[in-house]
Amino acid sequence: MPRNYSRKTDRASWTEIALKQAIHDINKGTPVREAARVYGIPRSTLQTKLKRKIKEPSTLGRPPVFSKEEEKELADRIIHLCKLFFGLTREEVKKCAFDYANKNSLKCPFNTNKRRAGDDWLYGFLSRHPEISLRTPEATSINRVKAFNKKEVSIFYNNLEQLLNNYSFTANRIFNTDETGISTVQSPGKVLAKKGTKQVGYLTSWERGKNITVVCAFSASGMYVPPMFIFPRKRLNPLLGKGGPPGAAYRCSESGWINEELFFQYLKHFQNFVKPSLEDPVLLVMDNHTTHSTLQIYDFCKANGIVLLTIPPHTSHKLQPLDVTFYKSLKTGFNEECNKYLKCHPHQKITPFEVAELFNKAFMRVATPQKAVNGFEHTGIFPYNPDVFSPEDFTPAQIYKSHEPDIREAEESAEIIRHSSPELTLMGESIRHSTPEPTSSLVPGTSEHLSFTEMLPTPVAKNLGTRKNSKAVHSEIITSTPNKQNLILKEDRRLKKLERSKNKEKKLSSVKKQVFSNKESKLSTKQASSKMSHVDICLVCGEFGKNGELWLRCIICGEWAHKACTDQTQAHTQYICDHCC
Structure with a gap:
């Protein structure tokens, strides 16, 4: 059925006031046909109301899944949890509606595969309760x-x-x-863009x-x-x-x-x-x-x-x-x-x-x-x-009060949530999206009635105690005279900390200079030894060369050798030593 359904007939367009007045006139002696003609109500409807003694006006379409009292309770719980910074999402509300109907054995057209109510029910629920709307929350620590x-x-x-x-x-x-x-x-x-565009920059x-x-x-x-x-x-x-x-x-x-x-x-x-x-x-x-x-x-x-x-x-x-x-x-x-x-x-x-x-x-x-x-x-x-x-x-701050009864209340709330809705947990636990249990395990046909208040309990924080060495900070008048002594102590601690950091920087700089000088000395020694081994000593004969003597360098290992000690005949060709060959 479309969500924005427009009526095509004028059936059941009479009001409850007209129905009550028509029944009152009939009880006073007015014929049923005459009352139906005067008030625009079908004769069969009036006869049914008189026979069954139904005082409420009849409605077209399917009967509602939940009564007005049940929907009012759900709406109150949604508003209450939102004030406590535990607002429910669309999917959580639909899941809760399905679990409530299933546990209380209510006849409902909800999807049993997805185990949640549909969008049509949610939009109808929001239209019947205009005090609730979909809002973007502000992150609050x-x-x-x-x-x-x-x-x-x-x-x-x-x-x-x-x-x-x-x-x-x-x-x-x-x-x-x-x-x-x-x-x-x-x-x-927000900007206007083509409908269906995945990314808008x-x-x-x-x-x-x-x-x-x-x-x-x-x-x-x-x-x-x-x-x-x-x-x-x-x-x-x-x-x-x-x-x-x-x-x-x-x-x-x-x-x-x-x-x-x-x-x-x-x-x-x-x-x-x-x-x-x-x-x-x-x-x-x-x-x-x-x-x-x-x-x-x-x-x-x-x-x-x-x-x-x-x-x-x-x-x-x-x-x-x-x-x-x-x-x-x-x-x-x-x-x-x-x-x-x-x-x-x-x-x-x-x-x-x-x-x-x-x-x-x-x-x-x-x-x-x-x-x-x-x-x-x-x-x-x-x-x-x-x-x-x-x-x-x-x-909301009352949730975090640290007293003994809160622990027992938290455990009781956790037990209720665990047996009612697997997607709602106590504060401090992640929301679980576990695989739902079979329908048969949801106690069908039980005489015990669960309310939305029991299925959506108020989250209660556990007593975690306070951290050691944590000093509470309150509102204060900084320019009050008794506060001067605290500021003097704070300034002394700041100066001592600054002095320690300066001394630490001096020690660190001296250590860095020493390490740098050691590295330079090691590097110079290594470079000198590398120069002696790689330049002045021949790879073949192991002797030092003479001034003006021609040297060749292996293109693979990089070692040097006298041209006279090698079998290289042409100086412009690439030299490969015997070890690398």
Whole structure:
């Protein structure tokens, strides 16, 4: 049957309300024929409804495989697992529908060879539940899922509340800064092509581009700080900033990533633009990368009225305003500008010298005040709203809680999955596509009813414990006075490590020089002995030659011999010694 079937008759076009009204009139004394004529319902249908006392309207075609309650339960489980980052694919849903119908002995037209429901059933199920659609998920690491929990987020909002009460920051004095990477190779979007084409290409500058770090910042009032570019170079070329954003800063590093010194320079750039002071301080929210917390940064921020607050690790996708509302649209705009450049300049590659100009065009178009205001509002930073996230947002992190009952629950869930659907496993195990068991082993005709909740249980993590010597990192106020002692110890460890590396490099360089000199001496001795054996000694007579005497060299072994000692009569012919013959 075609999936987009269009009705060709008007059979069963009456409504349930008309059917109920017709039955009500018949019970009051109206003839069946008269009620059928008035409400447009066939007389035989009315007689069947009256005889069997059926109150629901009849439908054409095959009866549904699952009831409305069963489909509602399946839809709820799909949404629930998707919120836990364990979304089901199309094939998993079709396989689960087949197993459910088979285990509960339901009559179904599903394919018994493939052991899964068909596409027609899936499309019908999605049409009956429009709240579910096929989406492309975003890869989310386990660290992000574990880190975004109620405890860590509460620590961040408690620190934020403390700073707001102590300093009374307004919207124009609350900033967020973060780094992002852009490349000289853009990510092509979707294009129109001939239907059925197996491969569709799109022009890019390189196969692997160079990564350039851009540091951006904006305030809760919609003000943007000019960005800073970090190029993967050793020396800065003034042409790298051609056509860049007004007021932007340009720096270099060997890797193209930010480090402690470059972040300190960015804070100077930020201070020159925002003009914070001890009388009018600003709050700067950022992630807790190690390059953001040094003793030098602490002293500079304390002296210039910059209050640093970090978010919990691996929570930037939820608590970083720049990540929530700005960076995605910025990179999309940058890719569009790269596409336009390649079309207007065919056969010209995008180098780091064109990045600033292309970035500026996207930045000027995307950097709107509304995005900045929405970023702080959606994260609950300003206006201050610690309840911006619902309890459902913290549910995935509950899977990774380490307590004893979780082990027993995980084992029970594993047993349910093993006996229900061989393609669904606990987190941490790969999805198996093993050969299904015969139909007879699926307990046909059993009186025990399995629900979709039992067949699709919530995955539970096993208690694996914590790693030794692992120190938990939380949100913190870097510029708080008690934190200075920790930064001093960190700076001492850094200096000691730097001193050890310098000493190691000195020892290594001395060893290399010694090895190189030994190799040179051995090589010179070997060359001298080779010269004596191969040039001065005759292969035939074993004696040294005289000045001006003619020598011949074997074309096979390369040894030399006096021409007088050989039987060679003509000098221009190739010589082969007796040993090689």
